[in-house]
Amino acid sequence: MERLGQDHDYYVSENLLALRNTRIGNLMGACALTLPTVVPSSGLMLICPPMQEYFLLRLGAAVENALA
Secondary structure (H helix, E strand, O other), X not given: OHHHHHOHHHHHHHHHHHHOOOHXXXXXXXXXXXXXXXXXXXXXXXXXXXXXXXXXXXXHHHHHHHHO
């Protein structure tokens, strides 16, 4: 965290890596939800078409219950 705050180039490179999986959804205007997993620094991302947040939240709850 300290390096991220002090080294601008490092911040930019790490930020782009963190956002690479969400770019396609952002470009399409989609909505997304990421559920945590037991694997550190990992999650399960669900993506739906634009304006489908209600459906996405219901889907996320169902997936969370199924994986519990």
